[in-house]
Amino acid sequence: MLRFNATKMLLRHMGDLPVVANLGPTTDELWHAGHRDRNFYTYGSMGLCSSIALGIALSTDEKVVSLDGDGSLLMNMGTIGTIGREKPGNLIVIVWDNEQWAQTGNQPSHTAYETDLEQVAHGCGIAQTATVDNEEELQLVFLQALEEDGPWFIVAKIEEDEYLPVAPIEPEMTVYRFRKSFGA
Ligand SMILES: Cc1ncc(C[n+]2csc(CCOP(=O)(O)OP(=O)(O)O)c2C)c(N)n1
Ligand SMILES: [Mg+2]
Structure with missing residues (x-):
């Protein structure tokens, strides 16, 4: 499965979430899949994607989607425990698991060895979990996650592809747009 294709598929189902x-x-x-005010881009903040999504989920009734990475989540694995403790029913974590820290030189991550992030999530009290390795399965479980209470923790096994051009992101604008979209 390729992350870009899968991201486009998720956006098609996500509405304004x-x-x-x-x-x-x-x-x-x-x-590139679809710039929108409700995209929160975490440039530089390795490991904090699902922590930020958790905070947002605790402050809204809407479903909140985190598109995390295996290497980043491994660096801040405590966030899985916090999600399992707080259990926000509206949080959907998807981990793009390419089994590597790809962007820093394709170093194999722990998921290329024995670490199974789905089992970690289970061990932290997250009941709704899955591991998928193709777009069809991801779509099915994502549609279920949009309908049913979570928190959801979905490991999506992906292959690395050519990188697209770097997006013109300005962190201050991301925060401004995102907050404004909640009426703040
Ligand atoms: C605290 C911190 N340490 C290291 C880095 C350098 N760094 C940026 S991205 C990255 C790898 C991220 O891995 P993963 O989340 O699996 O994403 P992938 O590169 O595979 O898409 C690293 C080590 C950083 N940005 N911040
Ligand atoms: Mg990775």
């Missing part, structure tokens, strides 16, 4: 994107190509591909 807020989405937080991991730094680097995940953010770039979200921007």
